[in-house]
Amino acid sequence: MNEQIQTLCKEHNIKLTTARSLILEVLKRASHPLSYEQIKDKMNASMDKATFYRNIALFEEAGIVHKFESDDRKWYFELSGTTHAHFICEHCHQITCMEVDLGKVEGEVKSIVLKGLCKECHQ
Amino acid sequence: MNEQIQTLCKEHNIKLTTARSLILEVLKRASHPLSYEQIKDKMNASMDKATFYRNIALFEEAGIVHKFESDDRKWYFELSGTTHAHFICEHCHQITCMEVDLGKVEGEVKSIVLKGLCKECHQ
DNA sequence: AAATTTATGCAACTTAGTCGCAAAGGATCT
DNA sequence: AGATCCTTTGCGACTAAGTTGCATAAATTT
Ligand SMILES: [Zn+2]
Ligand SMILES: [Zn+2]
Ligand SMILES: [Zn+2]
Ligand SMILES: [Zn+2]
Numbered sequence: 001m002n003e004q005i006q007t008l009c010k011e012h013n014i015k016l017t018t019a020r021s022l023i024l025e026v027l028k029r030a031s032h033p034l035s036y037e038q039i040k041d042k043m044n045a046s047m048d049k050a051t052f053y054r055n056i057a058l059f060e061e062a063g064i065v066h067k068f069e070s071d072d073r074k075w076y077f078e079l080s081g082t083t084h085a086h087f088i089c090e091h092c093h094q095i096t097c098m099e100v101d102l103g104k105v106e107g108e109v110k111s112i113v114l115k116g117l118c119k120e121c122h123q
Numbered sequence: 124m125n126e127q128i129q130t131l132c133k134e135h136n137i138k139l140t141t142a143r144s145l146i147l148e149v150l151k152r153a154s155h156p157l158s159y160e161q162i163k164d165k166m167n168a169s170m171d172k173a174t175f176y177r178n179i180a181l182f183e184e185a186g187i188v189h190k191f192e193s194d195d196r197k198w199y200f201e202l203s204g205t206t207h208a209h210f211i212c213e214h215c216h217q218i219t220c221m222e223v224d225l226g227k228v229e230g231e232v233k234s235i236v237l238k239g240l241c242k243e244c245h246q
Numbered sequence: 247a248a249a250t251t252t253a254t255g256c257a258a259c260t261t262a263g264t265c266g267c268a269a270a271g272g273a274t275c276t
Numbered sequence: 277a278g279a280t281c282c283t284t285t286g287c288g289a290c291t292a293a294g295t296t297g298c299a300t301a302a303a304t305t306t
Contacts (some may be wrong), residue, residue, distance in 0.1 A: 017271090017284065019284045036262080052202065053263065055284090068238070069192045073294085075263065095124075104223050106242040107210065115191070116233035133294060138303090140253065159293080171255045178253090196262080197293070 002028065002100075012062040019051050020058075027065065032095055033076035033086065068111050070095065085112035091121035125151065135185040137150050138196075142174050143181075150188065156199035156209065156218055193218065208235035214244040 005024045009016040026034070026042045034042070034097060036052055056077060059065035068081045071087050085100040101111060116122075128147045132139040149157070149165045157165070159175055179200060182188035187205045193211050199218060208223040223235060239245075 015272095015283085019285070022235035049263075050265080050287080051285055069194070069196070071192070073192070073196070087228070087232075089230070090233070098228075100228070102237075103228050105210070105221075105223070105237065107245045108240045109210075109237050110213070111237065113236045113238075114228065114234065115233050115236075117170070117231045119229040122230045135285075138252085140302090142254070173256080173296080174254055 004028070008064060011105075012064055014058060014062055019047055020055050022047060023052065023055055023059075024064075027077060027079050030078065032097055033068070033078040035070075035074045035076050037074075039077065043075075065113065068113050071115060083110065083112070086115055087114045087116070087118060089118035089121055090115060091117055094118055127151070131187060134189055136180060137185055137187075141168075142170055143178050145170060146175065146178055146182075147187075150200060150202050153201065155220055156191070156201040158193075158197045158198075158199050162200065187206050189234065194238060206233065206235070208237055210237045210239070210241060212241035212244055213238060214240055217241055 002025060005021060005028065008024070009020065014020065020044060023039065026039050029042075036049060039046060039104055040049075040052070055117070056065060056067070058117060065077055067075045067077045068086060070076055070093075071090065072093065076086075078097075082099075086097050087096045087098055088094075089096075090104050096118065098114075099110055101112075102109065104113070125144070125148060128144060128151065131147070134142065137143065145168055146162065148229055149162050152165075159172060163170060163172075179188060179190070183190060186203055188200055190198045190200045191209060193199055193216075194213060195221070196214065199209075201220075204206050205222075208221050209218075210219045210221055212219075219241065221237075223237075225232065225235070
């Protein structure tokens with residue numbers, strides 16, 4: 001049981017159950033956003049998708065987790081941090097986290113998704 | 124039958140059928156991206172969704188039409204033009220076209236989607 | 247006109263995510 | 277400990293956007 005995860009949940013008034021711990025452990029180890037399937041495969045225990053999505057919704061409301069849709073009609077999840085952009089390559093389907101300067105935009109930007117060809121695929 | 128649409132298809136080696144014309148007419152009149160349902164509702168004739176999606180796929184390959192996913196798990200379509208960004212409001216679900224300066228990004232960016240709260244909803 | 251190719255419509259299918267409900271797990275009180 | 281209450285979990289049924297197979301219709305070629 002991870003110390004940081006315990007305090008993260010405590011800070012947001014979320015009771016830390018086994019399922020929640022499993023999800024957060026995987027997200028914490030990840031270096032880029034993951035889908036439900038990918039997260040499930042990285043868990044040591046099994047978990048029903050209903051449980052997964054309900055807890056993810058809870059994390060989202062609390063602002064702990066951030067999600068966005070890729071071009072494969074799946075949601076990808078990561079722990080919230082600095083607001084950064086995601087580049088999704090249409091060719092190799094790799095998702096890359098990146099910093100982007102938007103200049104000034106009216107309203108509040110919470111998520112930035114760029115799609116196209118990554119530098120490897122763009123020849 | 125619209126003159127511009129005829130030349131658009133001719134330029135891309137696409138045979139202009141009734142279904143294709145109906146789709147392109149709606150997209151041409153639109154001031155912002157539309158979903159399948161919205162496009163269907165703006166047509167004068169009925170069209171099967173299989174026909175719609177097959178032709179949209181054709182337009183996409185030809186580079187005539189651009190699509191992206193919103194936060195309602197639907198695709199939104201518009202005629203390709205300058206590469207501009209779309210702002211999707213999480214609160215009022217309005218989709219706004221906007222110009223954005225990304226600075227320099229490696230690879231080729233084909234689509235930019237921002238999500239958050241639009242200026243009206245961000246109080 | 248016949249043969250071949252292409253486009254359309256219908257129905258069945260796929261699949262990520264949702265929902266209702268009953269059982270399991272935890273906390274609280276007596 | 278046992279009874280009661282609330283929350284969480286898992287199962288199965290469901291939803292809905294988009295896809296696919298196939299038969300018919302329309303256009304094109306021979
Ligand atoms: Zn790539
Ligand atoms: Zn990221
Ligand atoms: Zn708004
Ligand atoms: Zn636009």
